[in-house]
Amino acid sequence: MERIEVKIRAQKESSYPILIGEGLLNDPFKYIKECTKANKFLAVTNETIMPLYGDKLRQECLKYIVLPDGEMYKTTDTLNRILDKALELKLERRDCIIALGGGVIGDMAGFAASIYQRGIDYIQIPTTLLAQVDSSVGGKTAVNHSSGKNMIGAFYQPKLVLSDTLTLDTLDERQFKTGLSEVIKYAFIEKTCSSEQNYNLMEFLENNREKVFSKDKDILKALIKICCELKSAVVNQDEKEKGLRAILNFGHTFAHAIENITHYEKYTHGEAVSIGMKMIFDFALKSGKINKEYYNRAISLIKNYGLVCDLDFKPDIEEFYQVMTSDKKVDNASIRFILPVSEKEVKIESGFDKKLLLEGIL
Secondary structure (H helix, E strand, C coil): CEEECCCCCCCCCCEEEEEEEEEEHHHHHHHHCCCCCCCCCEEEECCCCCCHHHHCCCCCCCEEHHHHHHHEEEEEEHHHHHHHHHCCCCCCCCCCCEECCCCHHHHHHHHHHHHHHCCCCCEECCCCCHHHHHCCCCCEEEEEEEEEEEEEEEEECEEEEEEEEEHHHHHHHCCCCCHHHHHHHHHHHHHHHHEEEEEHHHHHHHHHHHHHHHHCHHHHHHHHHHHHHHHHHHHHHHCCCCCCHHHHHHHHHHHHHHHCCCCCHHHHHHHHHHHHHHHHHHHHHCCCCCHHHHHHHHHHHHHHCCCCCCCCCCHHHHHHHHHHHHCCCCCCCECCCEEECCCEEEEECCCCHHHHHHCCCC
């Protein structure tokens, strides 16, 4: 088992462990009870995950709420269902909510925990690759709004992240690739995440493609560990995205707009991210931020992992731009982009001309 400590520099009481290994769900309360003093637990999951892993959490002190599966259900209405269940169970301030599922479940359960009685404990048990490498770590919790993705939420850290790599065996190819988009994202931002570590994640991915797709346990554990350590290095310095943490949104400004205009139904989050990364690399090349050699290597990595690279429809450019200007990452009315500037290195920039930004990309 691998253990990573997320140490929030500004709030030591918000620090917590990430546990990564095979079979951790065989006895999850062994780890859960080390991190919370709760008497009662509410597990939040969905219709897909419940039949697969619901029995793993069976305890007298725990009750379930099972939600529909999908990003389109990441709404205030679904959030209210979680809160209603917490009230029905009479959860108290010392009690705990457990998120059992992917990124959508983790975001909603965490947000519910952050606002129920002004904040109770919650545990992340991510069951998808995307959640294990990214969304379960760092305390971003939210629901979507018609104006944009994750527009209503809070920064609220879990007490524990418990990642059982055996849950990845049940992912279909599309969902597995969705997680790989976020893994590959870290290869492009690695140097900016941490000056202390040098994982050479891009080279690691280039050399281990077959083992990744065969779901080699050691390779997957290594990938999850690397991504979590890179994200932790950023979150430890900038918990609430005042600066550095924005680099974790590489490709996401385009991605969130893609998800919004397609009503979260056409592409998975990871597919939108891989398209968004291709778009930002296109823009970086056109604007002279990177050279052709690095561009070709980056795009080859995305394509060699079979990720979606391009939209299969022509969006309304004005609508697309307006959605981007409603995004959380807008600062002083300017869209902030995370731009690649050299191998493994990115920079936060804004103030780009609209025509230059969108011409030739959409």
